[in-house]
Amino acid sequence: xxxxxxxxxxxxxxxxxxxxxxxxxxxxxxxxxxxxxxxxxxxxxxxxxxxxxxxxxxxxxxxxxxxxxxxxxxxxxxxxxxxxxxxxxxxxxxxxxxxxxxxxxxxxxxxxxxxxxxxxxxxxxxxxxxxxxxxxxxxxxxxxxxxxxxxxxxxxxxxxxxxxxxxxxxxxxxxxxxxxxxxxxxxxxxxxxxxxxxxxxxxxxxxxxxxxxxxxxxxxxxxxxxxxxxxxxxxxxxxxxxxxxxxxxxxxxxxxxxxxxxxxxxxxxxxxxxxxxxxxxxxxxxxxxxxxxxxxxxxxxxxxxxxxxxxxxxxxxxxxxxxxxxxxxxxxxx
Amino acid sequence: xxxxxxxxxxxxxxxxxxxxxxxxxxxxxxxxxxxxxxxxxxxxxxxxxxxxxxxxxxxxxxxxxxxxxxxxxxxxxxxxxxxxxxxxxxxxxxxxxxxxxxxxxxxxxxxxxxxxxxxxxxxxxxxxxxxxxxxxxxxxxxxxxxxxxxxxxxxxxxxxxxxxxxxxxxxxxxxxxxxxxxxxxxxxxxxxxxxxxxxxxxxxxxxxxxxxxxxxxxxxxxxxxxxxxxxxxxxxxxxxxxxxxxxxxxxxxxxxxxxxxxxxxxxxxxxxxxxxxxxxxxxxx
Amino acid sequence: xxxxxxxxxxxxxxxxxxxxxxxxxxxxxxxxxxxxxxxxxxxxxxxxxxxxxxxxxxxxxxxxxxxxxxxxxxxxxxxxxxxxxxxxxxxxxxxxxxxxxxxxxxxxxxxxxxxxxxxxxxxxxxxxxxxxxxxxxxxxxxxxxxxxxxxxxxxxxxxxxxxxxxxxxxxxxxxxxxxxxxxxxxxxxxxxxxxxxxxxxxxxxxxxxxxxxxxxxxxxxxxxxxxxxxxx
Numbered sequence: 001x002x003x004x005x006x007x008x009x010x011x012x013x014x015x016x017x018x019x020x021x022x023x024x025x026x027x028x029x030x031x032x033x034x035x036x037x038x039x040x041x042x043x044x045x046x047x048x049x050x051x052x053x054x055x056x057x058x059x060x061x062x063x064x065x066x067x068x069x070x071x072x073x074x075x076x077x078x079x080x081x082x083x084x085x086x087x088x089x090x091x092x093x094x095x096x097x098x099x100x101x102x103x104x105x106x107x108x109x110x111x112x113x114x115x116x117x118x119x120x121x122x123x124x125x126x127x128x129x130x131x132x133x134x135x136x137x138x139x140x141x142x143x144x145x146x147x148x149x150x151x152x153x154x155x156x157x158x159x160x161x162x163x164x165x166x167x168x169x170x171x172x173x174x175x176x177x178x179x180x181x182x183x184x185x186x187x188x189x190x191x192x193x194x195x196x197x198x199x200x201x202x203x204x205x206x207x208x209x210x211x212x213x214x215x216x217x218x219x220x221x222x223x224x225x226x227x228x229x230x231x232x233x234x235x236x237x238x239x240x241x242x243x244x245x246x247x248x249x250x251x252x253x254x255x256x257x258x259x260x261x262x263x264x265x266x267x268x269x270x271x272x273x274x275x276x277x278x279x280x281x282x283x284x285x286x287x288x289x290x291x292x293x294x295x296x297x298x299x300x301x302x303x304x305x306x307x308x309x310x311x312x313x314x315x316x317x318x319x320x321x322x323x324x325x326x327x328x329x330x331x332x333x334x
Numbered sequence: 335x336x337x338x339x340x341x342x343x344x345x346x347x348x349x350x351x352x353x354x355x356x357x358x359x360x361x362x363x364x365x366x367x368x369x370x371x372x373x374x375x376x377x378x379x380x381x382x383x384x385x386x387x388x389x390x391x392x393x394x395x396x397x398x399x400x401x402x403x404x405x406x407x408x409x410x411x412x413x414x415x416x417x418x419x420x421x422x423x424x425x426x427x428x429x430x431x432x433x434x435x436x437x438x439x440x441x442x443x444x445x446x447x448x449x450x451x452x453x454x455x456x457x458x459x460x461x462x463x464x465x466x467x468x469x470x471x472x473x474x475x476x477x478x479x480x481x482x483x484x485x486x487x488x489x490x491x492x493x494x495x496x497x498x499x500x501x502x503x504x505x506x507x508x509x510x511x512x513x514x515x516x517x518x519x520x521x522x523x524x525x526x527x528x529x530x531x532x533x534x535x536x537x538x539x540x541x542x543x544x545x546x547x548x549x550x551x552x553x554x555x556x557x558x559x560x561x562x563x564x565x566x567x568x569x570x571x572x573x574x575x576x577x578x579x580x581x582x583x584x585x586x587x588x589x590x591x592x593x594x595x596x597x598x599x600x601x602x603x604x605x606x607x608x609x610x611x612x613x614x615x616x617x618x619x
Numbered sequence: 620x621x622x623x624x625x626x627x628x629x630x631x632x633x634x635x636x637x638x639x640x641x642x643x644x645x646x647x648x649x650x651x652x653x654x655x656x657x658x659x660x661x662x663x664x665x666x667x668x669x670x671x672x673x674x675x676x677x678x679x680x681x682x683x684x685x686x687x688x689x690x691x692x693x694x695x696x697x698x699x700x701x702x703x704x705x706x707x708x709x710x711x712x713x714x715x716x717x718x719x720x721x722x723x724x725x726x727x728x729x730x731x732x733x734x735x736x737x738x739x740x741x742x743x744x745x746x747x748x749x750x751x752x753x754x755x756x757x758x759x760x761x762x763x764x765x766x767x768x769x770x771x772x773x774x775x776x777x778x779x780x781x782x783x784x785x786x787x788x789x790x791x792x793x794x795x796x797x798x799x800x801x802x803x804x805x806x807x808x809x810x811x812x813x814x815x816x817x818x819x820x821x822x823x824x825x826x827x828x829x830x831x832x833x834x835x836x837x838x839x840x841x842x843x844x845x846x847x848x849x850x851x
Contacts, residue, residue, distance in 0.1 A: 064423055066430075111602065114609040118367055118422055119565055122557040125369075126601060129554045133594040197719050201708050208706040211668070212720040212761060213694035252550060256434065259427075295438040301431030305424050306417070 038169035045176040048277020049234035051261035053227040055273040062203035067128030071231040073250035076239030080152040090154040105228030149246030166240040184270035263304040266311025345472040347579030348479020352534040354559040356527030358571040362503030370433030372553025378535020399529040406528025448545035564611030626676035647796040648817030658822040699767035709747030724765030788815040
């Protein structure tokens with residue numbers, strides 16, 4: 001997020017530049033962009049957050065999650081149901097929904113992280129479909145609204161904002177922007193921490209890590225819980241912004257969109273997946289009008305893995321390094 | 335009641351065996367899970383629908399697998415071979431993307447509504463066995479499933495290519511030292527696996543509906559089966575398919591409200607007890 | 620220190636190790652394990668370090684039965700090993716991987732080990748890109764971190780020339796005697812073993828043939844008949 005500051009006196013400069021960028025980015029689009037553009041950009045930010053959760057797990061732990069949408073959509077459903085059926089206040093419902101899906105992710109993770117990465121990928125796909133089936137069950141139709149989904153609106157305020165504020169693209173942008181920065185910087189720090197180094201080492205050589213005295217299971221479960229927390233934040237912001245949840249928000253379609261956004265931007269670092277989310281949202285607007293969103297998704301997966309494995313941002317960084325060698329000494333982040 | 339239950343689960347398992355064993359075969363050779371397998375099955379079903387309209391069911395059951403085998407050859411030459419040096423995860427993602435593309439093209443051509451084809455006259459109606467009336471078509475499905483199990487077993491056990499496939503699946507390194515050409519084997523296995531997906535697609539026509547979501551439903555079911563069976567184990571996949579068929583059918587009879595969840599519960603239980611699945615597949619790193 | 624009792628390992632119907640007893644206790648002395656291909660040398664190490672569950676028998680460490688302990692537990696409690704096929708972290712730099720493991724195991728002698736294994740000039744290179752001989756030294760260095768009491772080494776000289784192997788063994792002998800480590804080395808190169816090891820065990824077809832000093836082993840008639848031949 002802040003770039004690779006490689007010598008100590010450049011760190012404050014990077015922080016100042018980051019703060020300026022953060023401030024400008026939070027305020028300017030509200031004045032410059034149309035409501036329609038902002039609405040797309042908001043969707044892009046939230047997709048970017050989901051993509052970030054997918055990308056972090058890919059680049060740090062070497063695991064591909066194809067069930068991100070079940071956390072994303074599931075948190076929205078729980079938020080709505082906690083308010084309408086269980087009479088919780090909006091704030092309590094958000095906390096409840098967040099904790100519940102993260103707990104679910106922890107149990108699921110504890111179960112499936114033990115398998116190999118390919119089986120992990122299959123299992124996350126299966127678990128995601130399971131959640132979609134749960135929501136569609138006849139028995140819970142009164143709660144979930146079945147195939148129609150739920151309109152979600154709340155009375156009172158969350159963080160001093162009314163439901164209408166969250167639905168307003170201009171008012172929502174600074175919230176999404178702040179969340180993206182907070183989470184982006186957090187994940188970037190984690191990847192720089194001992195946990196990040198441990199995860200990458202486990203990804204490269206799990207056996208050697210065990211033979212170096214490391215527990216190789218717990219760090220991966222922790223990583224899985226962490227990325228699910230990010231997906232839950234993205235899902236909760238989405239339901240506040242969009243005002244409804246539907247089975248589509250739980251489905252494989254959203255999971256693969258997040259995957260594509262991550263691949264587009266590049267899975268290493270925080271900037272790539274977030275940029276990927278924005279690119280995807282605008283591209284989807286273009287292609288979706290012709291009913292070809294899914295086709296775009298499929299083609300983008302193939303294209304970015306086969307031809308541009310580093311994604312747009314990764315590719316740009318590499319290009320800049322080639323043109324301006326020594327702009328930052330690459331510190332072997334893997 | 336029990337007999338009917340078992341017969342129904344065998345009918346469903348027959349389709350699943352044809353698809354899941356194809357997945358397990360490719361995995362054994364290339365360490366790749368073909369996430370596009372569901373789309374191949376869907377292609378088989380829609381092609382079966384079109385071809386059967388012209389030639390009738392029986393010829394479709396012959397022609398479609400041949401067409402799908404050609405698709406398998408294309409898959410081998412244009413995807414699996416060029417991406418041999420990439421990680422298994424990347425190749426799996428590429429097959430996922432290709433599967434989405436194929437599914438979308440099929441929907442683009444055929445539209446969104448569900449289709450169905452009729453079973454040929456000789457397979458329609460019911461037959462009475464041991465005092466039970468049972469649809470002939472499902473008996474036919476069970477026989478086809480049994481037939482594919484037997485031919486798979488005979489091939490793996492008694493032919494040299496089958497022996498090589500088993501050797502590579504158990505230890506690719508040793509097999510390479512023995513001079514086994516895994517590229518040639520992979521061509522054979524990938525086209526066979528696609529052809530079986532084609533047979534399953536045609537057979538599904540009169541039994542299940544032909545609709546735009548069929549690829550996802552089937553690939554998810556097959557992935558569950560492959561994981562339960564122990565990734566890469568063919569015997570495990572067959573046993574898991576039988577188990578899956580049984581709990582699916584029993585679930586819809588005894589727990590109609592939550593039938594859709596029963597397979598997932600089975601999956602979770604197996605994962606709790608044996609994270610590697612029930613079969614003895616090769617564990618990968 | 621390390622005591623193996625009645626250890627058997629089966630691979631399917633193949634018996635790789637049959638009822639092997641071994642007692643390694645001399646600190647500061649290299650204990651070599653030699654034997655023809657298929658004698659069960661690597662299997663013995665795998666079973667001792669927990670990589671493979673024995674079919675029967677016990678592994679004792681400091682008197683305690685550790686047969687069912689995990690690999691990570693054994694490592695944290697002082698049992699370490701290196702691998703025949705180099706097992707390192709290819710995308711991390713040499714420094715990153717050594718620091719990661721040293722920090723985890725609370726070892727502050729990283730600099731000593733870097734000097735001992737002569738890795739000073741490779742620290743900032745990605746481990747996957749350095750020469751194979753250097754990778755082997757990284758592998759051994761990873762095993763040396765955390766002050767292990769027992770070091771199990773599987774053919775540390777594999778892939779090295781005879782001269783390099785001999786030099787590595789000299790390194791190892793120095794290190795082992797300096798740190799008072801109990802060290803077990805599986806090795807193909809019989810001459811290197813006889814030159815540097817204080818004790819030698821000979822395995823043949825999964826069975827324990829003989830244990831003794833190099834001089835005793837050279838004269839042992841069973842060993843000569845089964846393995847060394849008259850040339851030795």
